[in-house]
Amino acid sequence: MRKPVMAGNWKMNCDNEEAEELANGVTARAGLNEKVQVVLCPPATALTTVGKVIANSNIALGAQNMFWEESGAYTGELSAQMLLSCGCEYVIVGHSERRGRFGSVDEDEADDLAAVFGDTDATVNRKARAALAAGLKPIICCGELLAERQEGKTDEVVVAQVKAALEGISADDLANVTFAYEPVWAIGTGEVCDADEANRVCELIRGTVGDMYSADLADEMRVLYGGSVKPANVRGLMEQEHIDGGLVGGASLDADSFGELITAAEEIRGQ
Numbered sequence: 001m002r003k004p005v006m007a008g009n010w011k012m013n014c015d016n017e018e019a020e021e022l023a024n025g026v027t028a029r030a031g032l033n034e035k036v037q038v039v040l041c042p043p044a045t046a047l048t049t050v051g052k053v054i055a056n057s058n059i060a061l062g063a064q065n066m067f068w069e070e071s072g073a074y075t076g077e078l079s080a081q082m083l084l085s086c087g088c089e090y091v092i093v094g095h096s097e098r099r100g101r102f103g104s105v106d107e108d109e110a111d112d113l114a115a116v117f118g119d120t121d122a123t124v125n126r127k128a129r130a131a132l133a134a135g136l137k138p139i140i141c142c143g144e145l146l147a148e149r150q151e152g153k154t155d156e157v158v159v160a161q162v163k164a165a166l167e168g169i170s171a172d173d174l175a176n177v178t179f180a181y182e183p184v185w186a187i188g189t190g191e192v193c194d195a196d197e198a199n200r201v202c203e204l205i206r207g208t209v210g211d212m213y214s215a216d217l218a219d220e221m222r223v224l225y226g227g228s229v230k231p232a233n234v235r236g237l238m239e240q241e242h243i244d245g246g247l248v249g250g251a252s253l254d255a256d257s258f259g260e261l262i263t264a265a266e267e268i269r270g271q
């Protein structure tokens with residue numbers, strides 16, 4: 001059985017003081033939870049701070065991004081080894097905000113941001129492979145833009161992203177991979193994907209992995225949903241067969257809200 005995951009992506013929020021307070025709040029509510037794998041992904045500047053707060057709990061630490069090289073002249077980048085040395089177990093790879101896939105904001109701004117961050121299917125694959133080689137567990141994000149959904153290309157886009165992300169990854173390493181289906185139009189917009197449709201795409205991801213590896217391995221792999229998950233909609237999502245948890249932005253910045261998401265995951269999917 002797949003243990004559910006509730007991962008909080010704090011994005012570019014929280015200085016060290018705020019991060020400590022939020023991590024304390026989550027630890028007080030869910031630190032000893034054994035039925036849900038809670039993951040906190042603070043900004044890199046707060047990894048050590050949050051790592052100390054959750055040190056004696058069951059909560060895992062995750063980073064929001066990484067670079068695939070081990071060291072060198074890559075100003076501003078962080079290697080897998082550096083993240084491990086901060087206590088990270090997980091790393092988010094290929095978030096749409098890093099891929100520059102901003103389907104719901106002003107197009108000019110989207111182009112600018114794509115140029116700044118610019119993750120592609122190829123860099124996402126390199127990051128995922130480097131993470132696994134170093135012993136980090138990647139949470140690989142995939143998902144379509146609004147225009148792609150409107151053009152009926154959701155399945156094509158998601159399957160292509162999944163296949164590209166997994167290129168060269170062994171069956172053994174697949175055990176440490178988690179996917180997050182994050183339709184770009186649902187991220188930070190308040191517009192959640194219909195639970196049945198989110199389940200359908202998560203099943204598609206599992207099926208794609210099944211075709212590439214085996215049905216058994218795909219069955220063990222966790223697939224999360226991300227995109228405006230909040231206490232009001234989490235239960236409908238967690239009741240879906242192929243949704244093993246959430247990658248949560250906004251609602252993870254409030255310990256009460258995030259605690260409610262964890263409780264829902266535990267009640268519906270915890271074994």
Ligand code: PEP
Nearest residue numbers: 187188226227228249250
């Ligand atoms: C995310 O950051 O991955 C995300 C899904 O954000 P939000 O929950 O705010 O939509």
